[in-house]
Amino acid sequence: MSGRDRREERAAREIQEVAARAARRLDVLEWVILAVAAAAATAGGALVAWLLAGQLGVPFRTLWIVGSLVLFAVPGWLAIRR
Numbered sequence: 001m002s003g004r005d006r007r008e009e010r011a012a013r014e015i016q017e018v019a020a021r022a023a024r025r026l027d028v029l030e031w032v033i034l035a036v037a038a039a040a041a042t043a044g045g046a047l048v049a050w051l052l053a054g055q056l057g058v059p060f061r062t063l064w065i066v067g068s069l070v071l072f073a074v075p076g077w078l079a080i081r082r
Contacts, residue, residue: 037072045066
């Protein structure tokens with residue numbers, strides 16, 4: 001193997017390592033965004049339940065669960081559909 005081939009092989013290995021590191025970071029970022037979205041949906045569902053539970057005569061906890069699922073699932077479905 002010539003010196004040029006070794007340099008190219010070394011450069012290719014370095015590029016693969018950088019790409020693998022970037023992929024791992026993006027994976028972590030994806031999980032962080034998902035966790036923040038779930039927390040926002042939970043808080044939003046609680047707010048909706050607090051505002052509507054008395055008017056609709058539905059238990060707070062039931063409305064909170066349904067509201068949180070709707071606030072998490074609908075935007076997620078729209079994002080996947082795009």
